Structure formats: C-alpha cells, structure tokens
Amino acid sequence: MGALLGASLLSTEVFAVNCTGLPQWSSASTYTQGAKVQHTNRGYTAAYWTQNNNPTNFSGPWQQWIDNGVCDGVSSSTPSSVAPSSSSRPSSSSVAPSSIPSSSSVSSVSSNGGGVCPSFVAGTSYSQGAAVTNAGGVYTCQVPGWCSSTATWAYAPGTGSYWQQAWTAGGNCTGGSSSSVIKSSSSSSSVVKSSSSSSVVPSSVSSSSVPSSSSSSSVTPTTGKELVGYWENWHWPLEEMTSIPNYTVLNISFPRINADGSIFFSNDGGYQNNPTAQQIAAAKAQGKKVLLSIGGANATFVLNNQTQEDNFVNSFIAIKDQYGLDGIDIDTEKGLHTNPNAQINLTNPQYSADYLARAIKRFKARYGSSFLLTMAPETAHTIGANLSGNWLGQYNWGVYLPLINALRDDISWIQMQYYNTGSMPGKNGQFYNSATQDGLVAWTEALIEGYQIGSTGVSYLGLPSNKIIIGLPASTAPTAAGSGYTNPTVVKAAVRCLRSGDCGSGYKPAKTYPDLRGLMAWSTYEDYLTGYAFSNAVRACALNNQCN
Template identity: 30%
Template sequence: MRRHPLLIGAAATPLLAFGLVSTPAAAAEGDLIVNGGFESGTSGWSCSAAETVSDPVHAGASALSGAASAWDNATCSQTVAVQPDTEYTLSGFVQGSYVYLGESVTGASTWTSASSYSELETTFTTGANQTTATVYVHGWYGQGSYLADDISLVGPQGEVSVPDAPTAVAAADVTDTAVTLSWTAPSGPVTEYTVLRDGQPVGTTSQTSFTDTGLSAETDYVYTVTADNSAGSSAPSEALTVTTAPADSGGDGDNGGGDDGDGDNGDGDNGSSTGPASELPEHLLTGYWQNFDNGATPLRLSDVPTSYDLIAVAFADAVRTDGAKVSFHVDEGLSDALGGYTEDDVIADIAALHERGQKVIISVGGELGRVVVASSSAADSFANSVIELIETYGFDGVDIDLENGLNATYMEQALRKIEQALPGAIITMAPQTIDMLSPSREYFSLALAIKDILTIVNTQYYNSGSMNGCDGGVYAQGDIDFITTQACTLLQGGLEPSQVGLGLPASPSGAGSGYVPTSMVNDALTCLAEGVACGDFTPETTWPGIRGAMTWSINWDADNGYAFANAVSTQLDALP
C-alpha cells in the first residue's frame, strides 16, 4: 500500500554479503561470471528478495530487480574460481538508491545512487592462498528496489574442482502434495543443485531451496541433493525421508505446515464453522480505509458504502519501545479534516458497519510500517497487542500488510495465537507482487503454512514493474495478462481459489504505477473464474471460487465517485 512519500536517509557503511550459490564457468573470454546479464533469470546466482525483469534493462532482454527491505538488502552473489595473487576487475551497471557492487573475500566494493543505469567498477588482488572469489550486488536496507545488469569479472580463471556435497538438508511446508526443501551450500564454485527424489532427479535450481510438488498424501519420500559445476557433480547429500501430510490437511505442523485443518475455503470458511470469517460472502470486495489524510477524500468509517464487504483499517503501527507490538490511533490530520473524529467514534462506526453486515479488520504495516516479528517472544507481543485492539475496537480480524519483509515462522506463531484467542477471526494478507512469485518466498510460505486459518491473500498487482507469470512468460503491470498469470501462480502454488483476491488501485492517484480500468479488473475475474474475457493468456483450468478483489483505497475510490466499488462489486455478484 502507499502512505506517505519515502524519506531517503543518509548512506551507511555496508555490510559485506557472502554468497551461498556459485558458478565457475566463464561467460566470455576473460569474464568469469556466468549469466552476468541475467538473460537466464537468476541462474548461477544466489539471490535474496530479487527477481529478473524485462524493463528497464541496460542491455539484452533481462535485468535483475532486488527489493531491499528493512532487514534484507536483497543480495545476489556468485562464487567463481580464481588464481592467487592475481588482479581482477569487477564491473556492472546499476540503478537505484545506494546500490553496492563488491567482492566479499578481499572486501573490495563500490556504490552509487542513480536514477538511471550507471556503471560501477572496482579492482582487487586475490590473496596468496585465495582460490575463489565471491562477488555480490545489493541494495541498502529500507531504500527500496534497485536494478543491476551486465555484471562481469575480468581476469584469469582458477582451477575448478568437483564441489563437496550439500549439507543440512531439511524439509518445511510439508503438505499432502508438496514439500519445500532447503540445504546448506558447500564451499567453492557451484553452478546449480540437482534434487533427487527416491534416487531420481526431479529438478534443478541455483538456489539453496526447492519445492517438489505433485506428491501423494501420507507417503514417504527420500530426498538427496547434489552440487554441480563445470567439473562435475558432488556426491549426494545425506538422505532425508519426508512423510507427506494427510489429504486436505493444509500441512504438517511439525514441518512448518501448520495445524491440521480443512484447507478448503470455497465457501469462505477459514477452518472454523463460526466467527466473522464464516460470515463473509462467497465473493467479496475488500477496501482499505485510510486513517490519515494524504489528499484522498477524508471519510468516517460510517461513510463507507455497503458495496464494500470487508474494510481494512489502515494502519496499526509499531510501538517505538517494542518493534513487534502494535497500536492504533486516529491520525490528527484526519480528525481535523473531519471536524473531529475520535477513537470512540471509530468504535461506534465499526458497530454501525456490523449492523449493515460489513466486516472490519485492522491492517498492520503499510508502505512505511516497521513491525518486526522475529522471535517467539516478539510473536507473543505482536499477537497480544493485536488481540487487545480487536477486543477494544470490535475488529473482526487482522490484515498483514508488511511491505518491508516478514519472518514466516514467527508470524505464523503470532497469527495462530490470535486465531486461538478469537476463533474464526478474519486473517488476510496484502503482499507485494514480488513476495508471491514462489512458494519459497516468506510471504507465500506463510500463506501456505496458515492455509487452514487464512481467509484471503489480496496481492498488490501494482507498483510492481514486470514479473514472471505462471506460464513462464514475463508480463508488464497494467495488463490483464499480468494480473491473471500472477493470480495463477498462487493458485498453482497451493492456495485455494477462495483464498485468492486481486489487489488493484482505485484510481491513478492510489498507486505510483499499475492502475488499470475497472473493466480490466472485471475481465481478469471473469477470465480466472470462467476462462473467458482473457487477454493473450487463458488458463488451462478455471477457478469459479476465485474470492474477489481488493482496492487501495476506499478514500481514493470516493474521489472517483466509487467507480471501482460500483463496477467490481457488480461483477463479483455475477460470478458463478
């Protein structure tokens, strides 16, 4: 979501990033980097919070886009074989605020802030016994997305040997049909990893995690992993036996999958037969109500039209003395704009919305939200503060809209504690597009882990740039194919249709980019539900239970005469 313009802070001394995945082969004469132009996605690189995009690029068809957050600088690294006591030149083209390029063994680095592609270059000399070099590119904490392209390391290549076997293979997010594996990388250059199930290869990856799908319920599978480079493949890792969960269980709680539950939310049931979540309509419209005045129409909660089924009050913020605990108050600017609007007024208005059959939840985070839940004690603090807000104001649940990253393990603990205290509470999420590109990402992982209590994920299909779709194509935001292929990724990744919503801006002012007309929102819903009104992409299957749509924000929609709510709510009512 968008709240206020981001204030860019002063530069800080960078932390050196160490790569996990590596590659030794030369991409061109004298250049040791493999896939330095990111034409093959992130193959050969180990990346955190980074994907490839098709626009803007420095050259070729792809570039790297990293999403730096408050605690993740979105590093991409690669380890190559080098010769001792030898000089190398590292260069690349970058764009963004405080973007760093460097080599972590020697400590050589350089950085820039640039609004368009700018070249960075640094040289370093390897040590007397140094045989590998780990190069990296990353942004800076809290400074947002950056771009990188055409990274090269020029110098003589060192001797490449077969890598050691990966270690510490572990399983998480075990469901009845899928399992996510992770492992620790060996030292030395690695081009990719091969994952074997029962002795047979099932896929390769340049990352240190892999999701295996298409499995049978309550079945034992034996996994091993090899590390590969130009010299050959390592010995297999130690074997790991994984037992899939019972059918429709929503995951094995002992493996990060959560407590047993139905997992089928086709009728809006989040695992409890009673409570606010069970009272939502089959297809619903969600809107965010702004608790601040930023130029959109100031509204009292009681002003929200009944076309909105679910209202997310934005936002609860972190308490300064405890980054996991959240509080809520009426912004002074909004109160002044409304001629006085107090917490008591909010409580009364929520009760009035309930009388109309509408549900109201408290949203945590937003663009500038800095809520950090990274331990069991923090999970308790977060959950207790949310429960207190729900009980004080009469909220029906909570929305997780943390746009600076989250820890899936501890956020799951917090959300389960909230649901246990308030059975049937509405639990929603509003991740950015990049957060839901793969089940291995923290947000997607969290959604799958709490599938038995999750109401809906309203992914923000805006402020995104170009992204990979479920069919392997690359699509630019602002197009129906972007919306449908992104939603398809969630549906194919394990979420129920009733847990997937389409998040779009209510007006061009509601987002920096990605606004589409309401007719396109309606066509995307129809395409996913019925396989008609599609763009170039038509899904092979349909999802009549697709849950609905979300917009930022109700206030910006009010500026437009509620054009979004009027058009999209009508279409939702017409869905099968």
C-alpha cells in the first residue's frame, strides 16, 4: 500500500436524523444491509450483515454501521477518522486512504449548460467518461469498476467518502457543456482538482504504453470463459498488470494474514510489492478481473471466533474498496477446519470453515451478485474424499467440500490444483494421475457430478460445469510446481473431450460439458519467464473453444 497508515482525529459535521419509529439496537438481533436502528440518541444504518456489534463502537470506516447523526434535530460535531502517513500498522477497522479528502468537508456545485445527464443510480454499469448528476452536481466517471459499485457510502459521486477516486467533478451532458467548483464546508471555494489525480493510467507507465482496447492481446475478450493467472507479489520489479497477455483474471497472491484474523496488503515478508489502485484500474479497463487471493502453501488462515471473523471482514473490505478489487479467492492450504459431520453451521459457528462461510456471506450481502468468489483447493481437499476412508485426518481430506456445499450458489468458480498430487479417484472410483488427459477429464467430471464425502453419509453436491476451472502449472520449473506440469497438447485434448465428447481413445464421461469455464495457471510470472509459452498455447482453447 506504500507507506502504512495511522489515524488522526478531525471534526466532521454530522446532521440530525428523524429517528421516529426506529427500533432500539439490540445485541441479540441480527441486522442485514440497510437495516436502520437508533442507539444512544443516534441513528444508524447497517452497512452489511451484523450481530452484537455495538453501533457506537462499530461505525467507523468499513465497519458494520453507518452513523446517520443525532436524533434530536440539532447538528453536532463528532470525531471522524482519517489517515495520514505513519510508520505503524493500523487496526483493520480504522484505515482510510491518506490522500483522499473527507467527503464531509466538500460539496459540489455544478452547471450543465442546459444539457441533460442521467441521475446517478448505484449499481449501474458506468463506462469511463459517462456523465451523471447527483446531489445537485455533474460528475464524470474515471474508474468504471468503482463508478458502478453498489457501495454508495464510498463512491456515490460528490457524496461518497472516496468518490474522487472514481469520479471527477463536471462533465459534458447531452445538449451542453458543464462546469464545476468544489465548495468547502466553510464556504470558501476553490477550483476542482486536476483530473490527473484520478487517472487510471499507472504512474509507472505512460498513457501511450497502456494497450488500447482494440489492439493488444492484453485486452480481455468477453466469452463467458476464463483464463485465470495468479499474480505473485514477491517479485521485483513488479509484473505490470496491463502488460500481461492472454489472462482474463489476475489473482493477487497473497496478503499477509495476522493472528487476529485480519489481512494486510503486503506479502508475507511485509514488503510492499503490490499494484497500486491506478494499476489495478488500468488492468480492469482492459477487461481483466482482479481478485485478492487469501492463503497459499505457507500461510495459516484460521478464524476461530467472532472477533477474528470481524477483523477479516473489515480488513478485506478496506482493501477491496480502496483498490477496486472484483472479489476474493480462497486458496488456504492450512488452518481450514470443519465439523466432522461435514456440515457448515452459519448460526452457531464452531469451526474455522463456519466463520469463513459467514464472512463470505457478509461480502456477498454487501457487494451483491457482481462480487466474485473463487476457490483453489488441492486435490486432497476435494476429490481425495471420494473414498470411504478419506475424511479429514492428517491430510484434511475433503475439508473444502462442506464449504463448497454451503456456498455453492455464491461461488463464481472453483479452480482445483490438478498438480502437486499423487493418484486420485474419479467419480467412477478408478485412480488417475496428474498431467494426463484421463486425469484432467475424470477429476473434472467428479467435481461437476458430486460424490459421497468419505463415510460421513453426506454428499458433495457438485457444481455446474460453468463453475469449474482446471488449475495447472504454467511451466516445468520447480518454482511453478513440484509436479503436474501438463503439456498444452494434453490440456487442449482434455478440454476438447469435456466440452465436446471428442476423447479419442481416452476416458469419456457420460455427459459433455460445453460450458466448462476454462483454465488456471500458476503463475503469470512463471509464464512470463518462458515468454508466456503456456498461456499462448492454451488461450484460444480456454476462451474460444479452439482446442485442436
């Protein structure tokens, strides 16, 4: 994130609200996004799912409650947290970008020259350059992903806490031009900040070096299929996201996981090797999706109580909203524990898988259907449980399966790691090896069709084929994987078999899966080291079904 952030207090004007009829907040009640309550003579709105989070203590930036003001009809001055640079790491619930002015200290006054702009509607898909009206002003979208967000408290033009990261004041409306000034709360006025402060072009790349949407293989097609790449954050210099060809999805790997459940946007060694918000926005402008991947082979990710769940939720929201991420990828290989009965309990959580499922439900409630949820389990954590004696134990056999069952309607796709594994069973009970056509086909069939989870009496329900992606190493290098590199010719033969039934002499499933979602590679950096040989070879197959 660059320099870490600390907090200082400034006075912010909070106006009174009508609390007539609002229920008193109760620690025993569950509140969903938009629910309104009153507490200690103040009105609050739930930002997302919450229970037992006192609004007085949990109404700061990215927390469970939005403070609407006092209930008595008199304005009051209350402290609001903003964040200048500091050398100490902040708590996950009090961080705000230091470069963004508080929305409560400015208001926009605009004239559209007689033209007509549509009113801003949260959740609408806005393109770069789109002009809207909101709160009496005219605004132009600069970062489509944030302009289109449902998080009005953050990105509503002119009123959201961080609207200047997404919009610029002023714009051209149909039938006329527009001008705008920014007016401070003390009635002094100043010229609007230059739009260069919210440019989507990365500071390290000139505007001419960003590939245009019509001339570069870095531009992502829209086919309903995906080619996913993991973007490692422990290399320097950083791999420039806009220069990465072929991939439609980039998973930033990995943030640091703290013992209190929170995550911190650096790698596990604490170095700041991550893209900026502007670099992410530029990649998204090409059509790429950018997610944050949690876990990895070395980090332990455990949520054992409500406090840890809250810390994880609040810290992820802070990162997602500041950097404009599209979603989250769960790639934890250590610390995910589930009930031996193979069930997830959302109302009375006892295991880390329960708390993680609750956290993900909160993300989906906050951001809606556009929020991407993906997972990258190992074979042991999924198809390894397709045997009567394999459930939990030393290798955590099948540990992801209850989580997938509980979140199957929320999941965007699963990208199992078809590598670093021994022989594993298909749905038919036969064992197959990695890096083979039959292994890729049979394991994929099992993930789609489902099977019994060990001897639990519970079934893994399977997932639609458009929620399944085959995960593979991008090269033969040991840094890409210990084993399982698969020749692109074999990869294409397996995808052709699954999508069309053309399996040659290999194993043929009972069904075909024409909407199989695509392929994943670990990692974009390993691919880069070979001149993107892997993704160049499989891209047309993954995205356009050209698998011959």
